[in-house]
Amino acid sequence: MNQNKLFNLTRWRLASWYAGVMGVILGLCGLGVYEAIAHAHWVTIDREIESVAGTLHDIIEQILQQPGRLEPGVKRVLPDLCPGNERCISKGANLEHHTLGAIHRGNYYVRLIDLSGNLVAVAGIIPEGLPVTPTDQLWQTIKDTQGDRYDQISLSLHTQDNLPWGYLQVGRSLKDFDNYLTNVRWILFLGLPVAMSLVTVSSWWLTRLAMQPIYQSYRQIQQFTADAAHELRTPLAATQATLESALRLSHLSELEARDIFKTIERQNRRLTQLVADLLLLARLERQALSMRSTLCCLNDLVSDLVEELAALAVSAKITFTSELRVHQPLYVLGDQEQLYRLISNLIINAIQYTAAVGDVRVILDYGDSQALVSIQDTGIGIAPSEQAKIFERFYRVNSDRSRHTGGAGLGLAIAQAIVKAHQGSLTLASELGKGSTFTIRLPLSVAPSESACSRLVDPSEE
Numbered sequence: 514m515n516q517n518k519l520f521n522l523t524r525w526r527l528a529s530w531y532a533g534v535m536g537v538i539l540g541l542c543g544l545g546v547y548e549a550i551a552h553a554h555w556v557t558i559d560r561e562i563e564s565v566a567g568t569l570h571d572i573i574e575q576i577l578q579q580p581g582r583l584e585p586g587v588k589r590v591l592p593d594l595c596p597g598n599e600r601c602i603s604k605g606a607n608l609e610h611h612t613l614g615a616i617h618r619g620n621y622y623v624r625l626i627d628l629s630g631n632l633v634a635v636a637g638i639i640p641e642g643l644p645v646t647p648t649d650q651l652w653q654t655i656k657d658t659q660g661d662r663y664d665q666i667s668l669s670l671h672t673q674d675n676l677p678w679g680y681l682q683v684g685r686s687l688k689d690f691d692n693y694l695t696n697v698r699w700i701l702f703l704g705l706p707v708a709m710s711l712v713t714v715s716s717w718w719l720t721r722l723a724m725q726p727i728y729q730s731y732r733q734i735q736q737f738t739a740d741a742a743h744e745l746r747t748p749l750a751a752t753q754a755t756l757e758s759a760l761r762l763s764h765l766s767e768l769e770a771r772d773i774f775k776t777i778e779r780q781n782r783r784l785t786q787l788v789a790d791l792l793l794l795a796r797l798e799r800q801a802l803s804m805r806s807t808l809c810c811l812n813d814l815v816s817d818l819v820e821e822l823a824a825l826a827v828s829a830k831i832t833f834t835s836e837l838r839v840h841q842p843l844y845v846l847g848d849q850e851q852l853y854r855l856i857s858n859l860i861i862n863a864i865q866y867t868a869a870v871g872d873v874r875v876i877l878d879y880g881d882s883q884a885l886v887s888i889q890d891t892g893i894g895i896a897p898s899e900q901a902k903i904f905e906r907f908y909r910v911n912s913d914r915s916r917h918t919g920g921a922g923l924g925l926a927i928a929q930a931i932v933k934a935h936q937g938s939l940t941l942a943s944e945l946g947k948g949s950t951f952t953i954r955l956p957l958s959v960a961p962s963e964s965a966c967s968r969l970v971d972p973s974e975e
Contacts, residue, residue, distance in 0.1 A: 624682040
């Protein structure tokens with residue numbers, strides 16, 4: 514397939530499109546995963562900040578008494594509370610039980626702002642250059658002078674008498690969150706090329722698998738065209754040669770003219786039969802053949818064929834017998850004319866490929882709700898390497914002998930197509946030099962009670 518430019522180019526295009534589409538899909542999936550991870554962590558952080566701020570807000574509001582004045586009780590809640598932006602260390606404070614000590618104290622800061630917007634006190638970490646933001650926004654994301662981000666919530670504070678006191682701002686550092694997202698971005702950034710490499714290799718391999726049946730069909734069409742042209746060329750060349758010979762003669766006697774006409778008629782008949790066989794194969798494979806589905810009695814069919822082909826066996830000095838291993842009629846639903854051709858093709862092949870004094874036997878049996886028709890011969894047999902090819906069009910095990918008998922190599926192909934059209938199967942068991950057995954399996958059909966085959970042969974008779 515790689516040597517064929519058309520298929521090779523098509524394969525490249527399919528692989529490129531597949532890899533491109535998969536790249537877009539993987540990119541969108543990666544972006545979706547990243548956004549989902551970021552959103553989930555952001556929601557978690559917001560809930561954590563909201564929980565801490567809500568707890569502090571409820572506790573501090575119970576302590577505040579006058580607007581603008583920081584009560585000493587707030588210091589007990591926040592031991593490291595310092596005025597303004599000053600840094601101070603609370604000595605001896607029990608940090609294990611206060612609110613911030615319980616939830617990642619190293620990541621949090623708390624700011625108390627009066628009604629004028631002035632910073633009153635701070636607790637927790639004190640980021641450098643962190644601006645005092647407006648208090649009218651509930652959530653804010655701000656940066657310090659180092660570029661680190663902080664997520665902050667602002668809640669209004671009231672005194673015990675429900676008078677406005679100021680605002681409580683609780684913020685959390687997003688440095689660990691940003692570092693985590695950076696790692697996720699790197700994983701996705703580095704993972705996408707690796708995934709695309711695997712997709713590219715896989716697409717190249719998958720396109721080969723996908724195009725293999727198409728390429729095989731293409732090769733079969735090429736082979737069929739070549740074989741059909743070869744088969745058609747022979748009778749056409751013979752006809753052309755006969756006509757040219759006749760045209761060279763200045764005078765033709767009646768006897769010579771008759772010989773020429775007989776030759777042309779024989780070649781024309783061969784062409785007609787070949788074209789008819791090809792049309793039948795095409796119609797069978799398209800399943801467009803309108804079969805006259807009727808109940809066909811295989812007992813009668815086999816018996817009639819044995820009688821009709823007995824003369825052919827006698828002329829070939831072949832012992833031709835039949836064996837019906839059933840006591841009841843076997844019916845199948847199908848086209849009787851096609852079934853007749855199916856079995857006759859196999860019997861004629863068996864006779865033609867069996868040497869003189871050989872044996873050909875037709876056996877009718879049944880099993881597993883199927884009718885079995887076996888054609889056994891003691892002929893030349895078929896080599897194992899050729900058994901898979903004998904059902905191909907124009908294939909002949911022995912080309913010289915087939916040409917001598919007038920065959921075009923379509924008999925077994927037609928037989929296989931007819932069997933498939935009747936939902937059956939055709940199998941071969943053969944040994945080179947010892948003979949072959951073709952077995953037809955067709956689904957049995959229940960016949961009406963009043964129907965019966967015209968003849969039933971006793972199993973012991975031949």
